[in-house]
Amino acid sequence: MNCLIVDDQEIFRTVLKRLLDLDTTLTLVGECADAFEAHQQIMSQQIDLIFLDIKMPGMSGIELAKILGDQHPLIIFTTSVNGYAAEAFELNVVDFLLKPISAARLLKAIEKAKEIIKSKGLTLNDQINEFAFIRDSNVVRRLKIKDIQYFEATGDYVKISMVDREYSIHSSLKNIEQKLPQDTFLRVHRSFIINVSKIDTVEGKTLVINKHLISVSDAYRADLNKKMQFL
Known part of the structure; x- marks a missing residue:
C-alpha cells in the first residue's frame, strides 16, 4: 500500500516512519506537515492509506477527510485527543490511534487496512x-x-x-x-x-x-x- 503521513509535529512523523519500517509491504510516498499540503499530494498521486493527525493548524484532519468525500483513501487517525473518536468513526475510517502509539497497536491497525483492501470490489x-x-x-x-x-x-x-x-x-x-x-x-x-x-x-x-x-x-x-x- 502507498502510504502518506500527515502530522504537524516533525518528531511524531519521524517516530511513525520508523514504526512503518516494521512492515515491508508498505511504501511511504510522502509526509506532510498540514492538511493543505496533504490534499495536494492525495490529488496528484495514488495513495491507499493515510496516517492522519486530527488537530493541526489551519485545517483539521477531520475537515480534510470530509473534503475528500466518499472516495477518500483509507484513513487511520492519529491523535493525542480522545474526544474526537465518535466523529472520526462516522467518516468510515479504518482506526483511531491515541498517541503515543505502540508498534503492536499500529501494526494491528495496518492489518485492518489490509483486510479492507483485500475485500474491495468483486x-x-x-x-x-x-x-x-x-x-x-x-x-x-x-x-x-x-x-x-x-x-x-x-x-x-x-x-x-x-x-x-x-x-x-x-x-x-x-x-x-x-x-x-x-x-x-x-x-x-x-x-x-x-x-x-x-x-x-x-x-x-x-x-x-x-x-x-x-x-x-x-x-x-x-x-x-x-x-x-x-x-
Whole structure:
C-alpha cells in the first residue's frame, strides 16, 4: 500500500516512519506537515492509506477527510485527543490511534487496512463472466452474475441487490463498473449500476427493478435507450 503521513509535529512523523519500517509491504510516498499540503499530494498521486493527525493548524484532519468525500483513501487517525473518536468513526475510517502509539497497536491497525483492501470490489470469472466472487466478512462468496439486479453506492460501500438477498462490500461504484460485462450492466446514475435484463418498467427519470425504484440521470438516459431493445 502507498502510504502518506500527515502530522504537524516533525518528531511524531519521524517516530511513525520508523514504526512503518516494521512492515515491508508498505511504501511511504510522502509526509506532510498540514492538511493543505496533504490534499495536494492525495490529488496528484495514488495513495491507499493515510496516517492522519486530527488537530493541526489551519485545517483539521477531520475537515480534510470530509473534503475528500466518499472516495477518500483509507484513513487511520492519529491523535493525542480522545474526544474526537465518535466523529472520526462516522467518516468510515479504518482506526483511531491515541498517541503515543505502540508498534503492536499500529501494526494491528495496518492489518485492518489490509483486510479492507483485500475485500474491495468483486472478482469476475474472466472466462465466461458467469460468476462473481465477493468477500462477505471472512467468507468468499460466489454470486451468479445473472442474479444481480443492481449495484448501489452508499458511502464507502456498494450494496449488491440480488434476486433473493443483499450484500455490502467496501468498494467504489467506479471500481466495480470497470469489472462488469458491458453487455449486461449499465451505469444509469452516479449511485446506481443496473442489470439491464432486470428492468421491469421505465417512466420518466425512474426505472423499476423488482419493485425497487432507481433514478436515471439525464447524462445516462441516451445510453439506457440504446441498451433497451424496443419492439
